[in-house]
Amino acid sequence: MNRNLENMSELQRLKALLPPENQSWVFVESAIAVDPPLITLEEIGQDEIEIQIDLEHWEELALDHRNLLFWHEVGRIQNDTIPRDGWEMAALAIGLGGAIGELWVQDGLLLLMALGLSGFAGYRLYLKNNSEKRLLDAISADERAIDLACRFGYSVPNAYKSLGGALKEMIEKTRKKKKRGFYEDRLEALRKSASKARAEMSQQEGSIESVSSENVYG
Numbered sequence: 001m002n003r004n005l006e007n008m009s010e011l012q013r014l015k016a017l018l019p020p021e022n023q024s025w026v027f028v029e030s031a032i033a034v035d036p037p038l039i040t041l042e043e044i045g046q047d048e049i050e051i052q053i054d055l056e057h058w059e060e061l062a063l064d065h066r067n068l069l070f071w072h073e074v075g076r077i078q079n080d081t082i083p084r085d086g087w088e089m090a091a092l093a094i095g096l097g098g099a100i101g102e103l104w105v106q107d108g109l110l111l112l113m114a115l116g117l118s119g120f121a122g123y124r125l126y127l128k129n130n131s132e133k134r135l136l137d138a139i140s141a142d143e144r145a146i147d148l149a150c151r152f153g154y155s156v157p158n159a160y161k162s163l164g165g166a167l168k169e170m171i172e173k174t175r176k177k178k179k180r181g182f183y184e185d186r187l188e189a190l191r192k193s194a195s196k197a198r199a200e201m202s203q204q205e206g207s208i209e210s211v212s213s214e215n216v217y218g
Helices: 003-013 063-078 087-105 107-131 133-152 156-173 177-205 211-216
Strands: 025-029 039-045 047-052
Touching: 003 025, 003 047, 039 063, 047 063, 063 133, 063 156, 087 211, 133 156, 133 177
Parallel strands: 025 047
Antiparallel strands: 039 047
């Protein structure tokens, strides 16, 4: 009973971390799948998104790390880089089937339309499975997470430190080499972004002591 209350309390806390512009159509729920990801997104209806949390492992993380990982997912929503339903495979099959059919009836216009549908679906599948694009999308969402943290009262150094700590923790917990490398690449990009932010703050404040590498990454 107490465990359920703790879970509900954490879900309510996370809902309060949603920006006002997202509160009416983004929902936060406990993941119910077997062996779910720590945190993921799912479309649950037209213009509605659910952030699903594996609460059993989620609460093992430090509070600030949870916050920044949560805001990373919100950043993905705001950047519109959410994985959509797998319509591409169906469209690819329909397009290829139509193209083969039109070769028999020799209708040039319908053949072009079928090939166009196949090409578009294939391109979408390429983008979805392109590792470089997924990394760029994740880095962009990390930048959004830093901005959101600052909106909710974090200083710039603490926002970077918390997200950097969260990524380090994910690296330590991830066994699969490819996925661990993905977090490592994000962390390296975050370090570069922090260096840029440090230089900008130093220039604005006229002091090299405004932000240090140590207080960004701990």
